[in-house]
């Protein structure tokens with residue numbers, strides 16, 4: 001004891017066992033049911049896309065940090081999460097280079113150039129998706145049917161009256177389990193709910209954003225989404241369709257790019273829901289989830305500035 | 319009835335099983351004690367004895383004229399061998415009276431019981447609290463006589479006895495409630511009488527069922543007393559959080575005090591010490607501490623004389639089980655890390671905690687991932703991530719406008735941060751700067 005001096009640091013001297021990498025690893029675990037569903041419905045090509053997305057993200061992060069002479073932080077699992085989410089947002093028919101280019105862009109341009117984890121203000125996976133959408137729209141909207149990989153429209157495209165595609169709509173059940181056309185990781189509401197539930201139980205995310213997001217979409221599409229006037233919308237189809245579950249549980253909840261207070265998280269979910277519905281019902285694209293989240297990412301600093309907790313003992317004036 | 323609680327805070331592991339069932343034992347008989355002349359919040363004392371003088375147990379060795387202060391007393395009989403600056407467990411060196419024990423522990427002849435509580439006036443109790451050097455034993459060591467003398471115009475209607483003991487590892491208050499519930503109640507009633515308060519509530523966390531049981535029994539004969547069960551959550555023992563949980567009242571931000579909402583809070587250890595002072599006449603010369611942690615050979619709850627060096631306490635507990643990498647006075651959440659074992663037990667020492675290397679290594683901080691956990695954990699409703707970021711950038715004025723001074727340094731934010739950011743540390747730096755500027759402005 002005399003030989004080695006005791007460590008003198010300031011309190012607290014206890015730290016919670018939950019670290020950044022433990023949280024990120026939990027997100028990866030929570031994404032596995034959706035990956036499993038993707039492989040069931042779209043075959044091994046789904047697996048390929050996810051593997052390439054993750055690999056590219058990790059290599060890009062390690063490579064960039066090496067070149068920039070910064071500490072390599074791929075051990076925190078955040079690149080793995082970004083790679084998975086990007087791949088989940090691609091069509092199953094995507095060529096092999098799409099996840100590779102997308103992940104590399106997500107990590108290098110949308111994350112590292114802003115200063116790395118914690119500094120980026122928009123969700124890297126969604127930024128990359130938007131970039132791919134703008135650069136290779138054909139590849140990004142080539143949908144295939146589950147099981148037999150025949151080209152088709154997504155249920156959301158079929159849902160929008162003005163596109164005129166009165167195509168055969170999948171049943172609620174098919175949409176719930178995920179046996180419909182769509183992005184690799186977004187079709188199975190069931191699998192995403194299992195994963196989202198896991199994140200809630202493990203307290204990795206709080207309920208505020210997903211509940212507000214999904215709730216808002218349900219209410220607004222019910223009120224405004226029908227062809228027979230107000231309150232005739234098929235809200236259930238709207239919440240099961242497209243990237244809503246994936247977005248609400250896994251992307252709008254991204255720590256770095258969403259508000260830090262519980263009230264702010266509610267506003268985040270609400271805003272995402274409103275924007276999603278506006279884009280779905282009135283925008284140029286059938287799907288609005290990812291743009292809605294990106295827009296709310298931009299609004300996050302503002303939300304954090306104005307939505308602050310009430311300091312203990314203070315009486316709110318005004 | 320549901321256990322009472324507050325918003326924010328964190329679930330921390332207790333680690334109380336090491337000592338929670340061990341009865342309080344008489345501690346070491348030190349050969350030398352070091353009595354710092356400042357062991358409390360307020361003005362330091364001047365020595366009232368000279369080098370070479372012989373002193374007896376309970377004899378005053380330092381006092382001050384200031385209102386907010388508390389005298390200090392000899393805890394052994396023997397010779398004053400030095401009055402010199404000595405290392406203080408709260409940091410730095412502080413003038414201290416060093417007494418070499420003659421091994422007799424002879425008590426000063428003026429030490430006499432005051433008589434039954436029923437016959438004492440509030441003024442007599444207050445004088446006794448002052449003369450016995452009584453301070454809050456929960457940690458902040460605020461002079462008790464001052465605490466029970468609220469300024470004119472403040473009406474106090476409830477007295478809370480804080481038995482939450484929410485710091486992990488510590489069990490001294492728990493044991494006092496289980497072993498000496500009647501004394502705790504006596505001390506509580508004395509404090510209430512001094513204050514002239516008609517309602518008293520003993521607050522205990524629900525992880526101490528035996529203490530709840532004992533206190534319920536001991537308060538039974540007194541219709542003005544009740545027991546409130548609080549949910550086990552850190553920092554339930556913080557005054558403001560306790561008042562919120564039990565009474566639903568919110569103490570205004572600093573300089574707001576509990577008495578602004580009609581409440582005075584004292585801790586269980588203090589009440590017990592008050593009872594001892596009443597029944598024996600002895601001033602505050604010893605207290606109960608928990609000696610614990612994986613590196614202590616025989617963890618224990620000990621009655622220790624103020625001024626006993628930490629090293630004697632550890633030796634009394636069988637020495638080290640393994641070499642400690644961190645020595646902490648107090649609990650792991652708010653305790654103060656020590657450079658060594660030569661410092662003495664003071665009035666505010668609630669425990670001595672020895673942690674091994676795996677608990678002591680500073681973890682490398684990572685960038686903040688904005689997860690919001692610190693915001694949810696902060697019981698004061700602050701934004702620790704922003705406060706700390708401003709503090710680290712030296713933007714203290716912005717930290718001040720975000721209420722840095724409301725931070726009570728409970729450590730919940732740093733505990734929960736997955737990126738291991740030293741949040742409280744940074745906020746402390748900001749607070750020190752803000753306070754310094756406030757003082758400069760006032761001058």
Ligand code: SF4
Pocket residue numbers: 695696697698699700701702724725726727728729730731732741742745
């Ligand atoms: S900011 Fe201060 S009061 Fe809030 S959790 Fe951190 S230490 Fe406690």
Ligand code: SF4
Pocket residue numbers: 260685686687688689690691692693702703734735736737738739741
């Ligand atoms: S807990 Fe740590 S990582 Fe999370 S927001 Fe607070 S400072 Fe940032």
